[in-house]
Amino acid sequence: MSNSNTIFLTGAAGFIGFHTARALMTQGHYVLGVDSISPYYDTALKYARLQLLKDEFPDQFIFVKGDITDRPLMEKVWASATKPITKVVHLAAQAGVRYSLENPYEYVSTNVMGHLVLLELARHQKGFQHFVYASTSSVYGANTELPFSEDHSTDQPMALYAATKKADELMSRSYAHLFKIPATGLRFFTVYGPWGRPDMALFIFTKKILAGEPIPVFNEGKMKRDFTYVGDIVAGILAALNRAPQGDVPHRVYNLGNHKSEPLMRYIGLLEESLGKKAVYNMMPMQAGDVPESFADISRAQAELEWTPKTNIDQGIKNFVEWYKSYYAV
Numbered sequence: 080m081s082n083s084n085t086i087f088l089t090g091a092a093g094f095i096g097f098h099t100a101r102a103l104m105t106q107g108h109y110v111l112g113v114d115s116i117s118p119y120y121d122t123a124l125k126y127a128r129l130q131l132l133k134d135e136f137p138d139q140f141i142f143v144k145g146d147i148t149d150r151p152l153m154e155k156v157w158a159s160a161t162k163p164i165t166k167v168v169h170l171a172a173q174a175g176v177r178y179s180l181e182n183p184y185e186y187v188s189t190n191v192m193g194h195l196v197l198l199e200l201a202r203h204q205k206g207f208q209h210f211v212y213a214s215t216s217s218v219y220g221a222n223t224e225l226p227f228s229e230d231h232s233t234d235q236p237m238a239l240y241a242a243t244k245k246a247d248e249l250m251s252r253s254y255a256h257l258f259k260i261p262a263t264g265l266r267f268f269t270v271y272g273p274w275g276r277p278d279m280a281l282f283i284f285t286k287k288i289l290a291g292e293p294i295p296v297f298n299e300g301k302m303k304r305d306f307t308y309v310g311d312i313v314a315g316i317l318a319a320l321n322r323a324p325q326g327d328v329p330h331r332v333y334n335l336g337n338h339k340s341e342p343l344m345r346y347i348g349l350l351e352e353s354l355g356k357k358a359v360y361n362m363m364p365m366q367a368g369d370v371p372e373s374f375a376d377i378s379r380a381q382a383e384l385e386w387t388p389k390t391n392i393d394q395g396i397k398n399f400v401e402w403y404k405s406y407y408a409v
């Protein structure tokens with residue numbers, strides 16, 4: 080393909096990274112993927128994702144197992160690329176709101192230092208074009224004005240995870256200002272779908288419902304989330320990648336959400352329907368660091384990225400259940 084690029088993709092073995100790699104290579108691009116295969120959740124799932132990428136795209140995918148905070152290794156990987164790296168999709172992170180209360184150092188190491196290592200590589204790369212990175216809806220923290228708009232304040236993080244992602248946005252902004260590195264931060268809203276994360280609600284609920292175990296329902300079910308299908312998130316990443324910000328400070332942030340705030344109990348109801356099995360609810364209080372509601376204003380992404388989510392949760396949950404049952408041979 081004549082207009083193909085090599086994209087440096089971090090977090091390639093992760094949930095969103097795997098789907099992004101697949102979509103990029105389907106478009107004919109080459110992917111140089113990096114991931115440390117962190118043990119935060121089942122590494123077998125990460126290796127299975129990687130195997131599928133290697134099987135499907137044997138000539139387009141190169142994978143390096145490594146930590147993004149390892150500067151000498153990252154410099155070596157960039158230097159070894161056959162064509163200069165000019166585009167980055169940076170998705171590697173220590174994710175999860177709740178775990179940041181238990182293991183804070185991992186968040187600052189990967190999310191702050193790791194982010195800086197990559198910005199520095201971009202800064203010193205001749206002809207560098209675009210640095211696209213993952214932020215999160217969690218940056219809205221204690222903001223209660225709904226739907227969350229990019230113009231709202233993000234100065235009140237509720238957990239360290241959100242604080243480190245906000246730091247990423249600020250560091251990227253400063254590099255755009257100082258060194259004219261075009262950068263785009265994407266604030267993802269609760270992403271779900273096939274090959275999803277075992278630490279997230281949909282996965283936990285599915286596993287427990289099938290095992291006949293009670294599911295933990297936080298804030299006694301009185302929560303609302305803007306659940307966004309992974310296929311839509313990937314479409315947003317690709318749309319952003321093709322549109323590097325311009326101007327004096329080429330940095331822009333976008334909400335990528337489904338623009339529907341769904342009650343948690345409806346999400347659970349749809350899952351029960353898809354599984355053909357009722358759940359036993361274990362009603363719990365609100366978890367520390369969590370927010371009761373998220374809801375994305377997506378007008379900026381619609382106008383500037385020409386992006387609109389297409390998958391409702393009825394279909395998205397069905398797709399997840401289908402994948403789960405086939406992957407775990409249920």
Ligand SMILES: NC(=O)c1ccc[n+]([C@@H]2O[C@H](COP(=O)([O-])OP(=O)(O)OC[C@H]3O[C@@H](n4cnc5c(N)ncnc54)[C@H](O)[C@@H]3O)[C@@H](O)[C@H]2O)c1
Pocket residue numbers: 089090091092093094095096113114115116117118125145146147148169170171172173174175188189193213214215216266267268269270271276
């Ligand atoms: N899934 C969501 O709902 C969601 C919501 C908002 C933001 N995000 C962000 O999107 C990005 C992707 O998330 P995901 O859901 O795919 O998570 P994930 O945990 O599945 O993927 C992240 C990947 O990064 C890797 N990683 C962790 N530390 C690393 C390090 N130091 N060096 C190299 N690799 C490392 C992990 O091994 C993992 O495979 C993350 O930046 C996350 O913060 C996700």
